[in-house]
Amino acid sequence: MTFRVLAFPDLTVDGSFPLGGAVAAILIINGANPWLATLAALGAGLCAGLGTSLLNTKLRINALLAGILMMVALYSINLLIMGRANIPLLRETTVFKQVAQFFGVGTGVTLSLVFVLVLTCIVLAILNWFLRTEIGLALRATGENEQMVRSLGADTNMTTILGVAISNGLVALSGALIAQNQGFCDVGMGIGMIVMGLASVIIGEGIFRPRGITAILLAVVGGSFAYRLFVGVALRLGLPPTNLKLITAVLVIIALAIPYIRKKIRHEWIPPAVRM
Amino acid sequence: MGENRSLLQLSGINKIFSRGTVDEITALDNIELKVNAEDFITIIGSNGAGKTTLLNVIAGVYPPERGGEIIVNGRDITNLSEHRRAQYIGRVFQDPHIGTAAKMTIEENLAMAILRGQRRGLNIATNKQRRELFCSVLAPLGLELEKRLTAPVGTLSGGQRQALALVMATMSKPSLLLLDEHIATLDPRTAQIVLDLSEMIVQREKMTTIMVTHNMEIALRYGNRLVMMHKGRIVVDLDQKQRSNLTINDLMVAFERASGEQFADDSILLREK
Numbered sequence: 001m002t003f004r005v006l007a008f009p010d011l012t013v014d015g016s017f018p019l020g021g022a023v024a025a026i027l028i029i030n031g032a033n034p035w036l037a038t039l040a041a042l043g044a045g046l047c048a049g050l051g052t053s054l055l056n057t058k059l060r061i062n063a064l065l066a067g068i069l070m071m072v073a074l075y076s077i078n079l080l081i082m083g084r085a086n087i088p089l090l091r092e093t094t095v096f097k098q099v100a101q102f103f104g105v106g107t108g109v110t111l112s113l114v115f116v117l118v119l120t121c122i123v124l125a126i127l128n129w130f131l132r133t134e135i136g137l138a139l140r141a142t143g144e145n146e147q148m149v150r151s152l153g154a155d156t157n158m159t160t161i162l163g164v165a166i167s168n169g170l171v172a173l174s175g176a177l178i179a180q181n182q183g184f185c186d187v188g189m190g191i192g193m194i195v196m197g198l199a200s201v202i203i204g205e206g207i208f209r210p211r212g213i214t215a216i217l218l219a220v221v222g223g224s225f226a227y228r229l230f231v232g233v234a235l236r237l238g239l240p241p242t243n244l245k246l247i248t249a250v251l252v253i254i255a256l257a258i259p260y261i262r263k264k265i266r267h268e269w270i271p272p273a274v275r276m
Numbered sequence: 277m278g279e280n281r282s283l284l285q286l287s288g289i290n291k292i293f294s295r296g297t298v299d300e301i302t303a304l305d306n307i308e309l310k311v312n313a314e315d316f317i318t319i320i321g322s323n324g325a326g327k328t329t330l331l332n333v334i335a336g337v338y339p340p341e342r343g344g345e346i347i348v349n350g351r352d353i354t355n356l357s358e359h360r361r362a363q364y365i366g367r368v369f370q371d372p373h374i375g376t377a378a379k380m381t382i383e384e385n386l387a388m389a390i391l392r393g394q395r396r397g398l399n400i401a402t403n404k405q406r407r408e409l410f411c412s413v414l415a416p417l418g419l420e421l422e423k424r425l426t427a428p429v430g431t432l433s434g435g436q437r438q439a440l441a442l443v444m445a446t447m448s449k450p451s452l453l454l455l456d457e458h459i460a461t462l463d464p465r466t467a468q469i470v471l472d473l474s475e476m477i478v479q480r481e482k483m484t485t486i487m488v489t490h491n492m493e494i495a496l497r498y499g500n501r502l503v504m505m506h507k508g509r510i511v512v513d514l515d516q517k518q519r520s521n522l523t524i525n526d527l528m529v530a531f532e533r534a535s536g537e538q539f540a541d542d543s544i545l546l547r548e549k
Contacts, residue, residue, distance in 0.1 A: 129400070130398075132400050132401060133396075133397070133399060134387070134391055134396040134399055134401045135397065137380070137384055137388050137401045138388060138396055140377075140380060140384075141380060141385075141388055144377045144378065144379055144380070145373070145374065145376070145377045145378075147369070147374050148375060148376065149359075150358045150359045151335065151358070151362055151366075151367045151369075151375075151445075152362055152391070153359050153360070153362030153363055153391070153392040153394075154359055154388070154391075154396060155357075155359045156359070211428070
C-alpha cells in the first residue's frame with residue numbers, strides 16, 4: 001500500500017509483521033481472547049507506522065532510513081514483548097480454532113483458506129471504500145503529487161502519517177494471523193517481508209495491468225497468490241526452502257527489470273536511475 | 277467594496293537562499309507590494325529576478341525572512357502553512373504535471389479541488405451532485421472534458437491538463453489566484469487558448485490575480501497593472517493608465533534602464549518616457 005499508493009518505500013513492515021505476531025502471541029498465552037489479541041496487534045502496527053511516518057514528516061528523516069530505523073528498533077521491541085525469540089501457540093486458542101469450533105469443523109487447510117479469504121475481502125472492501133473518500137483521494141494524490149495536494153489545501157504530512165500507519169496496522173494484522181495459523185511466533189519471521197510484499201504488488205501489476213483503484217487492489221491480492229504459486233513451483237522443482245528469500249529477491253529483480261529491458265529493446269528513452 | 281480595498285499586502289519581504297555560504301543569493305530584496313481587490317497584475321522579469329520566489333513566498337512554500345509580513349484580506353498569514361493558506365490562494369504552476377494528479381481521474385482531481393479550505397471527511401468524494409457541478413465548470417472550457425470525467429488525467433494533453441489545473445485552482449473561488457508562467461510549456465496556439473480561458477475565468481469571478489510571465493506582449497495585453505522585477509526587487513510598477521500607451525519597446529527600454537541602474541524607481545522611468 002505505501003509503496004504504490006503513497007510512494008513511500010516503507011521498510012518498517014519487516015518489523016511490524018513480527019510485531020503483530022508478538023503482540024497477539026503474548027496476549028494469547030496470557031489468556032486473552034484471541035480476537036482481541038489480533039485487534040491489539042493491529043493497533044500495535046498502527047503505532048509502528050505512526051513512529052516511522054513521524055520520523056519522516058516531523059524530523060524530516062528520509063523515508064527509507066526512517067523505515068530501517070524503525071525496523072531495527074522493532075526487533076528489540078519484539079524481543080522485549082515476547083521475552084524470548086520464539087513463542088509456541090500450538091496448544092493455545094487461536095482465532096482459527098474458534099472459527100472452526102463455531103462451524104463445528106476441524107482446523108484444516110480449507111478452513112484457514114476460507115477464513116483468510118473472507119477476511120481479505122473485508123479488508124479489501126474497506127480499503128476500496130476508504131481510498132475513494134475525500135481523505136482517501138488526498139492520500140492517493142500525496143503519493144503522486146505532494147505539491148498539488150498542498151496547493152489544494154490538504155496537509156500532506158497528515159495523509160502520509162495516516163497512510164503509513166494504516167498499512168503497518170494491516171501488516172501487523174497479517175503477522176498476528178500467520179503466527180496463529182502456523183502455531184508459533186518467531187522474531188525472525190518478518191525478514192524479507194517487504195520484498196515479498198513488493199513481489200506481490202509487482203507481479204500483480206505485471207499480470208493484470210490494472211486501471212482504477214479497485215482493479216489495483218484486486219491485482220495486488222492476485223499478485224500475492226501468483227507469487228505463492230511461483231514459490232510453490234520453485235519448491236516442487238526441488239529448490240531447498242532455505243533458498244526461498246533468494247528466489248523472492250531474484251523474482252522481484254526480474255519483475256523490476258522487465259520494463260527497462262523491454263524499453264531498451266524498443267530503443268525507447270529511459271529515465272536515469274533514481275537514488276531517492 | 278471600494279476600488280482600492282487592499283486584498284494582499286506584502287511588506288518587508290526578503291528571501292535569502294543558502295545563507296552564509298558562497299552561494300548565498302538574495303532572491304527577494306525588501307519587497308513592498310499592495311494588491312487591490314480585483315487587480316489583475318502581470319509580473320515580468322528576467323530569469324532569476326525573483327518572480328517565482330515571490331509567488332512561492334505568497335503561497336507559503338517557504339517563509340520569508342524574519343520581519344516580513346503577508347496580509348490577505350486583512351488577515352496576517354505570514355506564519356500559516358501552505359495547505360492552510362490554500363483556502364485563500366489558488367495556484368496554477370508552470371508544469372502541468374504539478375497542477376494535476378496523472379493517475380487519478382478528472383473527477384477525482386476536481387473532487388480534491390472542491391474541498392479547498394474545507395475539512396476532508398469520510399464521504400465518498402465523487403457523488404452525483406458534485407459530478408453535475410464538475411460538468412458545469414468544465415463545459416465553458418470548450419474542451420469537452422466534461423464527457424471524460426472518469427478518464428485518468430495522464431491521458432490528457434498538456435494544454436488540457438493546464439486548463440483543468442486552472443479550473444481546479446479557481447472553482448472554490450479563493451481570494452487570490454497565482455498564475456506562475458502557466459502557459460510557458462505549451463505550444464503557442466494552446467498557450468493562447470489557456471490564456472484566454474484564464475482571462476475569462478478571472479473576469480467572470482472578479483478574481484484578484486497575479487500572473488508571472490516571460491512574455492512582454494502578454495504582460496502588456498492582459499491585466500490592469502504591470503510589475504517588473506529585477507534582482508529580487510520591484511523596479512517598475514505601472515497602473516492601468518500608466519501602461520495604456522506603452523509598447524514593448526518602451527518596456528524594453530524601461531527594463532534596460534532598471535537593470536542598469538539599481539536605484540532607478542518607476543517615477544523616473546515614467547517621466548523620461
